Amino acid sequence: MSKRAFPKPGNFVYPVPAVMVSLKGADGQKNIFTAAWTGTVCSDPPMVYVSVRKERYSHHMLTETGEFVINLPDKKLAFSTDYCGCTTGAKVDKFAACGLTPREGITVGAPSIEEAPVSIECKVTQVLELGTHDMFLAEVTAVLVDEKYIDDKDVFHMDRAGLIAYEHGAYRELGETLGRFGYSVRKKPADKKTEAKKNKSKKVIGVKKNN
Numbered sequence: 704m705s706k707r708a709f710p711k712p713g714n715f716v717y718p719v720p721a722v723m724v725s726l727k728g729a730d731g732q733k734n735i736f737t738a739a740w741t742g743t744v745c746s747d748p749p750m751v752y753v754s755v756r757k758e759r760y761s762h763h764m765l766t767e768t769g770e771f772v773i774n775l776p777d778k779k780l781a782f783s784t785d786y787c788g789c790t791t792g793a794k795v796d797k798f799a800a801c802g803l804t805p806r807e808g809i810t811v812g813a814p815s816i817e818e819a820p821v822s823i824e825c826k827v828t829q830v831l832e833l834g835t836h837d838m839f840l841a842e843v844t845a846v847l848v849d850e851k852y853i854d855d856k857d858v859f860h861m862d863r864a865g866l867i868a869y870e871h872g873a874y875r876e877l878g879e880t881l882g883r884f885g886y887s888v889r890k891k892p893a894d895k896k897t898e899a900k901k902n903k904s905k906k907v908i909g910v911k912k913n914n
């Protein structure tokens with residue numbers, strides 16, 4: 704492999720999610736903006752972040768209320784995801800323009816997007832002024848998932864939701880499963896069989912010895 708260094712270091716951690724952040728200003732105005740600089744930062748308490756430029760219209764809404772909802776878009780929402788990231792709530796009602804339904808929050812004043820398969824309600828705990836972006840650290844206060852991806856054993860199948868990723872300027876759909884958490888160290892069924900065989904023969908030897 705021959706790697707070349709970019710002349711200037713930049714943001715290269717990809718793929719990332721491109722999420723639709725829905726929120727409501729102190730005056731009651733609902734808005735949506737797209738964020739790729741977002742992610743998980745803590746398991747317990749469950750915490751996330753979203754980094755937002757000060758000049759974004761949504762910035763004042765976040766600062767005023769300290770509440771927002773991260774909506775994970777599926778393939779059907781890819782176009783709206785881009786649209787909400789290229790237009791401003793200062794001029795457009797993005798819920799109406801995209802034909803999206805605001806759903807009242809359970810734990811926050813911000814609305815979620817009914818059409819999104821997953822909506823994560825968040826309350827800001829800290830704001831870090833980093834440079835171009837302010838990082839809003841927030842605690843997850845509720846998670847809503849589309850019931851159609853929950854089976855009769857109450858298991859949520861996220862892989863069926865058709866979620867999208869964002870990679871260096873492009874929206875992409877996710878591909879095949881390469882493995883599941885821990886698959887690299889988990890014993891394969893074949894190994895289990897071989898082991899069972901070994902154990903069986905050990906037992907036989909043991910019996911013979913005892914006799």
Ligand SMILES: Cc1cc2nc3c(=O)[nH]c(=O)nc-3n(C[C@H](O)[C@H](O)[C@H](O)COP(=O)(O)O)c2cc1C
Binds near residue numbers: 735740754761789
């Ligand atoms: C794919 C994509 C990712 C984006 N990620 C961010 C981001 O992480 N932070 C940010 O401040 N703006 C981001 N933007 C830009 C805002 O979504 C955009 O400026 C939007 O128009 C702001 O809406 P508002 O003016 O209604 O607040 C992104 C845009 C796109 C299309």
